[in-house]
Amino acid sequence: MDYFFAPGRNHLFVPGPVNIPEPVIRAMNRNNEDFRSPAIPALTRTLLEDVKKIFKTTSGTPFMIPTTGTGAWESALTNTLSPGDRIVSFLIGQFSLLWIDQQQRLNFNVDVIESDWGEGAKLDILASKLAADSAHTIKAICIVHNETATGVTNNLVAVRRILDDYRHPALFLVDGVSSICALDFRMDEWGIDVALTGSQKALSLPTGMGIVCASPKAFEASKTAKSVRVFFDWGDYLKTYKTGTFWPYTPSIHLLYGLRAVLDLIFEEGLDNVIGRHRRLGKATRLAVEAWGLKNCTQREEWFSDTVTAIVVPPYIDSAEIVSRAWKRYNLSLGLGLNKVAGKVFRIGHLGYLNELQLLGCLAGVEMVLKDVGYPVKLGSGVAAASAYLQNNTPMIPSRI
Ligand SMILES: Cc1ncc(COP(=O)(O)O)c(C=O)c1O
The missing domain is CATH 3.90.1150.10 (Aspartate Aminotransferase, domain 1)
Structure with a gap:
């Protein structure tokens, strides 16, 4: 009703x-299945390969997590950073504000660069902070690519350039929730270390899957990152990647079939x-x-x-x-x-x-x-x-x- x-x-x-495309709705209109049967790992293998294409990465490792964008944020932060780590984060609207709130609640030392709502990230201030940080106390830069509250798209190429100009090793963490699969987004080319999105945005699926992609550098960082993580621990996924079972806990079967169908549509359109x-x-x-x-x-x-x-x-x-x-x-x-x-x-x-x-x-x-x-x-x-x-x-x- x-x-x-x-x-x-x-x-x-x-x-x-x-909106969810009709063929995707139809693909999801099915019974549940045993996710430990050979069928779901076989499907998952194709999805893990193909989601990399929408992030434009070949070297990144994707994680498809039963969560929303907010959980994807937490996954990006807790797997790569330790409590007390200094991070630079841009506040330009409601979603960057919420991410910063999460960063603070996870006990990072957040250096906030604030703009008026309707303006983009103040990259000149980022440059001066990096210039003053020869000791490399800044461990990560966090930026929302597209601030959904104000309709502001930040320039990620410029962020990368500034990091490179100062030869700064900070991780580059990007919220692509309302950009990936809709705006130009190039994880490898732009040197992004963790990129993330949620299923209900440009992927046109129901809510419930967060997709996080980690660069080799982010992976290295995860080996020493001390933040407490349980549900979002990449390590639990990696163990299942090695065995080819792919899921440390129960995935939404329907979202997997939906994702397959929507990726097929995206690749057909180009x-x-x-x-x-x-x-x-x-x-x-x-x-x-x-x-x-x-x-x-x-x-x-x-x-x-x-x-x-x-x-x-x-x-x-x-x-x-x-x-x-x-x-x-x-x-x-x-x-x-x-x-x-x-x-x-x-x-x-x-x-x-x-x-x-x-x-x-x-x-x-x-x-x-x-x-x-x-x-x-x-x-x-x-x-x-x-x-x-x-x-x-x-x-x-x-x-x-
Ligand atoms: C840019 C951005 N980041 C993060 C989120 C949070 O995502 P969720 O509501 O799926 O947790 C949203 C939600 O609209 C968003 O627009």
């Missing part, structure tokens, strides 16, 4: 959890095409926002996110009212403003299994809600700007040419 049933499709435009599709949808959304005369929460173009757009509303409007009304009247799910930007922004998530016409439906819905709450928008203005761009830039569907 559906609570709050509404006819037609829900337009799901929160920045995760996102990862670069998936990234290009996100670029298109992000740009079209921003054009609509501009046409509505509203501001993007993201302060500079270099930080614009192609997976989520946070839109600032005028002070006489409560953005929570927009989100509430969109759901109640138009069956459209938009993202709330969180914490510091609560009431001030609403978010359009444009990630995962999504296409151009779906986005236009969302933009039409946003226009109607804006009018409902008293914002003087011209109906069709954002849709016109977005569709003009999409009409010029949407490629033919390869399988239909």
Whole structure:
């Protein structure tokens, strides 16, 4: 039974959890299985190989953990660091704030570099901290690639360059929860030591799997890292990798079949095409926002996110009212403003299994809600700007040419 049933499709435009592709839903529609039979290890072997492709790594080791993004954070930290270790972490919005809170609660010595919400990481401050750290007291740099609360994408290439410029050995830990599989992400090329994501974001699966990928350097660090870890201990996984059983505890069989199906879809579309599709949808959304005369929460173009757009509303409007009304009247799910930007922004998530016409439906819905709450928008203005761009830039569907 559906609570709050509404006819037609829900337009799901929160920045995760996102739409699950029909073939993936079908692949997951099955009975449970014995995960100790030969079938599940055989399936797992293919998944471990193939998830590396979405992280763009050949040297990394992936762990598929029954958890969410938050657990993936904990796995990255506790396997590589010891209590008291100094780490540099960027606070730019709600999710980087939560990660920092976790870092502090795990007893790391967190050196926070804070930006205004809507701005990216202050990399000049990172550079000065590294320059002053000839003793190499900084053990890790933690950064959220794409801050989902504000729609800010940080420049990971620049972080790597700064680490290299100062020949600093700190580990480079990256939250790719709302970027991996949607934005350009290159674990090996960018020298990332631990990268992580969650199944319910660009992978378009149900919530419940955290994927963490560790570089050889992160592995070396895990041998001496003294943080207490039990459920998240990479060592327990590695033992099962050696025996070919792959699971130290019970995996979600359904998520494994779902992951297989979604990876097949991603590879069929082509990862670069998936990234290009996100670029298109992000740009079209921003054009609509501009046409509505509203501001993007993201302060500079270099930080614009192609997976989520946070839109600032005028002070006489409560953005929570927009989100509430969109759901109640138009069956459209938009993202709330969180914490510091609560009431001030609403978010359009444009990630995962999504296409151009779906986005236009969302933009039409946003226009109607804006009018409902008293914002003087011209109906069709954002849709016109977005569709003009999409009409010029949407490629033919390869399988239909
Ligand atoms: C960038 C980012 N990191 C981490 C998280 C936390 O993930 P989860 O809610 O799956 O624990 C989120 C959730 O939205 C996120 O957007």
